Amino acid sequence: MQVEKFYYDNKTVRNFAYATIIWGAVGMLAGLWVALQLVFPSLNITQYGSFGRLRPLHTNAVIFAFVGNGIFMGVYYSLQRLCKARMFSDKLSAIHFWGWQLIIVAAAITLPLGLSQGAEYAELIWPIDLAITIIWVVFGWNMFGTIIKRREKHLYVAIWFYIATFVTVAVLHIVRSGELPYSWLQSYSWYAGVQDALVQWWYGHNAVAFFLTTPYLGLMYYFMPKAANRPIYSYRLSIIHFWALIFLYIWAGPHHLLYTALPNWAQSLGVVFSLMLIFPSWGGMINGLLTLRGAWDKVRDDVILKFFVVAVTCYGMATFEGPMLSLKSVSAISHYTDWIVAHVHVGALGWNGMLTFGVLYWLIPRIFKTNLFSKKLANQHFWLGTLGILFYAIPMYWAGFMQSSMWKQFTESGQLKYSFLETSINMKPFYAMRSLGGLIYLAGVLLMIYNIYKTVKAGKLVANEEAEAAPLEKVYVKHTGEHWHRWIERRPVQLMIGSLVVILIGGVIELVPTFLVKSNVPTIASVQPYTPLELQGRDIYVREGCYACHSQMIRPFRSETERYGEYSKAGEFVYDHPFQWGSKRTGPDLAREGTGNLKKSDGWHFRHFREPASMSTGSIMPSYAFMIEQNLDTSSTVAKIKAMQTLGVPYAKGYEYQANSDLVQQAKTIQTNLKTEGIELPPNKEIIALIAYIQRLGKDISKPQNK
Amino acid sequence: MSVLFILIGVSILVAGSFLAAFLWSVKNGQYDDDYTPSVRILFDDEHPKEEILTQTK
Numbered sequence: 001m002q003v004e005k006f007y008y009d010n011k012t013v014r015n016f017a018y019a020t021i022i023w024g025a026v027g028m029l030a031g032l033w034v035a036l037q038l039v040f041p042s043l044n045i046t047q048y049g050s051f052g053r054l055r056p057l058h059t060n061a062v063i064f065a066f067v068g069n070g071i072f073m074g075v076y077y078s079l080q081r082l083c084k085a086r087m088f089s090d091k092l093s094a095i096h097f098w099g100w101q102l103i104i105v106a107a108a109i110t111l112p113l114g115l116s117q118g119a120e121y122a123e124l125i126w127p128i129d130l131a132i133t134i135i136w137v138v139f140g141w142n143m144f145g146t147i148i149k150r151r152e153k154h155l156y157v158a159i160w161f162y163i164a165t166f167v168t169v170a171v172l173h174i175v176r177s178g179e180l181p182y183s184w185l186q187s188y189s190w191y192a193g194v195q196d197a198l199v200q201w202w203y204g205h206n207a208v209a210f211f212l213t214t215p216y217l218g219l220m221y222y223f224m225p226k227a228a229n230r231p232i233y234s235y236r237l238s239i240i241h242f243w244a245l246i247f248l249y250i251w252a253g254p255h256h257l258l259y260t261a262l263p264n265w266a267q268s269l270g271v272v273f274s275l276m277l278i279f280p281s282w283g284g285m286i287n288g289l290l291t292l293r294g295a296w297d298k299v300r301d302d303v304i305l306k307f308f309v310v311a312v313t314c315y316g317m318a319t320f321e322g323p324m325l326s327l328k329s330v331s332a333i334s335h336y337t338d339w340i341v342a343h344v345h346v347g348a349l350g351w352n353g354m355l356t357f358g359v360l361y362w363l364i365p366r367i368f369k370t371n372l373f374s375k376k377l378a379n380q381h382f383w384l385g386t387l388g389i390l391f392y393a394i395p396m397y398w399a400g401f402m403q404s405s406m407w408k409q410f411t412e413s414g415q416l417k418y419s420f421l422e423t424s425i426n427m428k429p430f431y432a433m434r435s436l437g438g439l440i441y442l443a444g445v446l447l448m449i450y451n452i453y454k455t456v457k458a459g460k461l462v463a464n465e466e467a468e469a470a471p472l473e474k475v476y477v478k479h480t481g482e483h484w485h486r487w488i489e490r491r492p493v494q495l496m497i498g499s500l501v502v503i504l505i506g507g508v509i510e511l512v513p514t515f516l517v518k519s520n521v522p523t524i525a526s527v528q529p530y531t532p533l534e535l536q537g538r539d540i541y542v543r544e545g546c547y548a549c550h551s552q553m554i555r556p557f558r559s560e561t562e563r564y565g566e567y568s569k570a571g572e573f574v575y576d577h578p579f580q581w582g583s584k585r586t587g588p589d590l591a592r593e594g595t596g597n598l599k600k601s602d603g604w605h606f607r608h609f610r611e612p613a614s615m616s617t618g619s620i621m622p623s624y625a626f627m628i629e630q631n632l633d634t635s636s637t638v639a640k641i642k643a644m645q646t647l648g649v650p651y652a653k654g655y656e657y658q659a660n661s662d663l664v665q666q667a668k669t670i671q672t673n674l675k676t677e678g679i680e681l682p683p684n685k686e687i688i689a690l691i692a693y694i695q696r697l698g699k700d701i702s703k704p705q706n707k
Numbered sequence: 708m709s710v711l712f713i714l715i716g717v718s719i720l721v722a723g724s725f726l727a728a729f730l731w732s733v734k735n736g737q738y739d740d741d742y743t744p745s746v747r748i749l750f751d752d753e754h755p756k757e758e759i760l761t762q763t764k
Contacts, residue, residue, distance in 0.1 A: 081748075082748065154737060154740070154744050154747075155732070155737060156744050156748055157744075160728075160732075163728070164725065167721065167724060167725075168721055171717060171720075171721055175713075175714070175717055191710055195709075195710035198710055198711065198714060199710060199714065202714050202718075222748065225745065225748065225749060226748070226749065229749060230749070231742075231745035231746045231748075231749060232745045235741050235742055235744060235745040236741040238745075239738060239741065243725070243729055246725055247722055247725060250718045250721055250722060251718060263711075266711060
């Protein structure tokens with residue numbers, strides 16, 4: 001058979017590599033900055049630089065910009081070589097690259113502006129969501145095009161990982177992005193309360209699974225054998241663990257919602273699948289590490305292998321810890337604490353970070369046909385990275401255990417031993433040490449940037465790398481002139497499955513909205529929709545990213561009900577688009593902030609927002625003084641109420657036109673309250689709306705039940 | 708909680724497509740040989756001429 005000559009596209013690989021490095025540094029710098037803000041609250045400079053707005057910037061940057069570009073870099077390099085084919089279309093490659101970078105820039109602009117949907121890792125506003133969908137399709141098109149025109153019949157296991165990544169991320173993104181726009185930039189989640197929470201963590205956990213794990217396992221299966229120059233330990237194991245992993249992962253999401261208002265059986269489902277996940281996860285880790293069996297001497301000399309070994313080890317630790325954290329009794333201790341922060345950073349800094357660095361050091365000299373500028377610097381980077389992880393993780397684990405035990409401790413007379421503020425002040429030294437860990441890790445990355453810059457300077461990019469391979473034999477010979485549809489007609493089972501899929505998609509699209517709206521009928525009669533002022537205040541709460549530090553979900557433990565009041569019920573959240581349960585308590589839970597013994601005066605909240613430390617000495621909460629200056633935008637009220645009505649919130653017909661006068665009235669009441677406490681303020685300020693919302697929290701359920 | 712049925716439906720759909728892909732890969736003979744692919748990837752990208760060059764370096 002005639003051997004064909006073709007060229008690999010290295011230019012796109014290089015572009016993605018540069019983007020990985022640049023966004024990686026930016027995302028980690030943002031991380032370091034927000035870590036320091038928890039130690040020095042004065043670093044919350046202006047509203048655009050406050051913790052609640054920058055924290056999503058950090059998470060989105062490291063996940064979608066750093067790891068995202070890392071995935072594309074690795075996929076574009078390895079897929080071409082595994083398929084023995086150039087990427088399907090240079091044009092698609094360019095659209096994919098530039099489109100993704102534009103999305104990142106848009107995110108970097110909108111998040112500090114406070115344009116957010118208020119769902120973790122899905123903060124980006126709906127126009128960006130739309131752009132992500134389009135660019136993701138471009139990526140898939142380019143990838144499947146390449147797979148179809150491949151010259152190698154066998155699909156290497158890495159390609160399977162890439163395919164699973166593409167398919168699942170597409171589905172996750174679409175389901176999570178169920179949102180109803182009320183303006184050109186903003187929208188409300190389609191789902192409410194418990195439903196929104198379940199969608200969120202089904203999405204959130206699978207984002208970890210199919211964005212941070214499966215594509216990187218694919219990269220591991222390609223780059224680790226390459227770097228070690230020996231085949232993977234067991235190819236058979238890689239196939240088995242791949243299929244097991246992807247079948248199990250999609251069910252694990254509810255483990256983020258243990259002991260919450262989510263139905264119990266859904267929680268148990270999540271726990272069972274999370275536990276089973278340890279087998280395929282460790283299958284991958286063992287396969288990676290055993291690839292180096294009998295070649296550990298290579299690891300001593302080869303810095304790239306060192307990066308890979310730490311990456312895979314961290315993967316193993318994180319995937320052992322994950323199932324353990326999914327046990328209800330462990331979750332009872334770990335949820336809402338810094339333990340989880342430690343856990344995700346072992347995964348992010350260790351697994352994703354170190355693997356990316358290894359791939360970069362391996363790949364850049366190859367596409368530039370030169371040697372790495374300095375192995376010594378790379379070695380120093382390795383040690384800084386490893387130490388950075390330790391300095392980060394150990395204080396955070398310690399902090400997490402301590403925080404949790406302080407929250408749960410009672411005195412002999414049965415009183416809570418520590419106030420929340422005391423526990424929070426105790427965290428400060430650990431937050432400081434964690435920042436140091438982050439700084440060390442970032443310093444390593446800066447060394448890498450210098451090293452790669454020098455390497456690139458010394459070499460020259462081989463933009464189109466020559467390669468040769470024989471084309472695939474055509475196995476099936478079709479009748480000439482046969483209609484394409486005959487293929488499916490000869491396969492009744494496939495036809496049936498195919499049509500079922502089509503019907504299901506149609507059915508889902510048609511039924512979802514009605515379904516969801518109907519099931520939001522309140523089960524607790526006293527729970528009422530938010531007043532217009534409270535709704536505006538709630539949107540400010542979402543805008544400022546308060547959920548990053550405050551939960552609104554009290555679990556049924558005595559330590560929580562004593563501190564915060566009655567535990568949270570599913571029926572309380574039926575009008576919450578989006579839900580704001582949060583996942584971390586850097587500050588206290590707010591679910592009952594407006595009621596019981598947590599209730600404070602309007603004036604207290606005013607002073608607390610203006611300068612938190614003046615009311616709670618030692619508080620690390622940022623100041624929200626700008627809300628005293630800023631006017632509340634009431635022009636959006638009509639559109640917001642209308643959108644809520646569409647989503648099934650029972651505002652009376654035509655209420656949207658009366659809403660603003662009600663809003664002014666309620667604002668004036670708060671203005672009067674503030675006046676009695678010696679605070680003079682016009683009623684049209686943002687802070688008044690936020691106070692109205694905070695004072696509403698938990699109020700409905702404490703009203704006398706008329707059942 | 709009807710969103711549960713949607714999520715389970717979507718998850719089953721995804722899992723179903725994985726199952727179909729798995730069955731296809733087995734039937735297609737993708738896994739008939741579970742050793743050579745792991746070795747083959749090690750020998751695929753360097754051009755023969757350049758390989759000699761790098762070895763003599």
